[in-house]
Amino acid sequence: xxxxxxxxxxxxxxxxxxxxxxxxxxxxxxxxxxxxxxxxxxxxxxxxxxxxxxxxxxxxxxxxxxxxxxxxxxxxxxxxxxxxxxxxxxxxxxxxxxxxxxxxxxxxxxxxxx
Amino acid sequence: xxxxxxxxxxxxxxxxxxxxxxxxxxxxxxxxxxxxxxxxxxxxxxxxxxxxxxxxxxxxxxxxxxxxxxxxxxxxxxxxxxxxxxxxxxxxxxxxxxxxxxxxxxxxxxxxxx
DNA sequence: TTCCGATAGCTAGGTTTGCTACCTGTTAAC
DNA sequence: GTTAACAGGTAGCAAACCTAGCTATCGGAA
Numbered sequence: 432x433x434x435x436x437x438x439x440x441x442x443x444x445x446x447x448x449x450x451x452x453x454x455x456x457x458x459x460x461x462x463x464x465x466x467x468x469x470x471x472x473x474x475x476x477x478x479x480x481x482x483x484x485x486x487x488x489x490x491x492x493x494x495x496x497x498x499x500x501x502x503x504x505x506x507x508x509x510x511x512x513x514x515x516x517x518x519x520x521x522x523x524x525x526x527x528x529x530x531x532x533x534x535x536x537x538x539x540x541x542x543x544x545x
Numbered sequence: 546x547x548x549x550x551x552x553x554x555x556x557x558x559x560x561x562x563x564x565x566x567x568x569x570x571x572x573x574x575x576x577x578x579x580x581x582x583x584x585x586x587x588x589x590x591x592x593x594x595x596x597x598x599x600x601x602x603x604x605x606x607x608x609x610x611x612x613x614x615x616x617x618x619x620x621x622x623x624x625x626x627x628x629x630x631x632x633x634x635x636x637x638x639x640x641x642x643x644x645x646x647x648x649x650x651x652x653x654x655x656x657x658x659x
Numbered sequence: 660t661t662c663c664g665a666t667a668g669c670t671a672g673g674t675t676t677g678c679t680a681c682c683t684g685t686t687a688a689c
Numbered sequence: 690g691t692t693a694a695c696a697g698g699t700a701g702c703a704a705a706c707c708t709a710g711c712t713a714t715c716g717g718a719a
Binding site (some may be wrong): 551553554557589590592593600615616617618 | 677
């Protein structure tokens with residue numbers, strides 16, 4: 432499926448961190464994990480994934496190491512302690528955010544402006 | 546509460562449309578409705594609200610009319626037919642989006658990369 | 660042999676869009 | 690007289706995701 436315009440803004444880091452939560456993955460595997468984990472909803476272009484991984488790497492949330500498998504260069508990322516903390520914090524923030532949006536959007540007519 | 550960085554990107558229009566779903570409101574009332582409807586979570590600055598209302602107005606999703614109450618200028622916005630359609634579409638898109646994020650974020654360790 | 664798709668990585672530049680900071684003005688409270 | 694709440698607005702910044710394009714390997718199809 433195609434990207435959502437701006438909808439992902441501010442939530443991509445959470446997705447990347449979540450995709451690395453159970454162990455190291457290289458960039459392409461992160462991309463596949465997000466696609467499969469979302470039922471095809473988040474089929475993000477590599478131009479979104481790779482710069483974002485670099486970004487959170489330089490923020491100290493993940494560390495990346497190079498390796499070569501079958502002649503293909505791979506950069507494998509793993510969560511740092513800070514990344515894991517950020518994952519938990521962002522997950523909480525997401526829950527709060529989603530609840531707030533939902534509470535506004537999923538309601539019948541508003542109570543009269545008291 | 547303070548703004549969420551980039552988290553709102555792409556979802557603000559939905560909130561504005563939802564705030565106007567049960568009847569016309571002027572800009573300031575929209576701001577208050579979002580603050581109250583979100584339990585204080587979305588206390589958006591006027592510099593966010595007013596330009597965004599203008600934006601969705603020029604997109605044909607709402608229409609605005611001037612009036613004066615107690616010497617205060619008010620611009621009251623109401624949904625157009627297109628705005629109501631967009632509201633429904635965006636609400637569906639939000640549900641899908643939230644489900645997709647949640648399904649990635651709210652899980653134990655990923656199934657092994659098969 | 661050549662080509663293509665999947666895998667794997669990368670960058671440059673554009674665009675959108677919310678936020679910061681600032682402004683005008685009225686009414687009511689202190 | 691000053692402040693707070695109400696009501697509207699603009700200019701310009703900055704984040705960051707997306708588009709478009711690039712290199713390169715490997716396996717299978719044509």
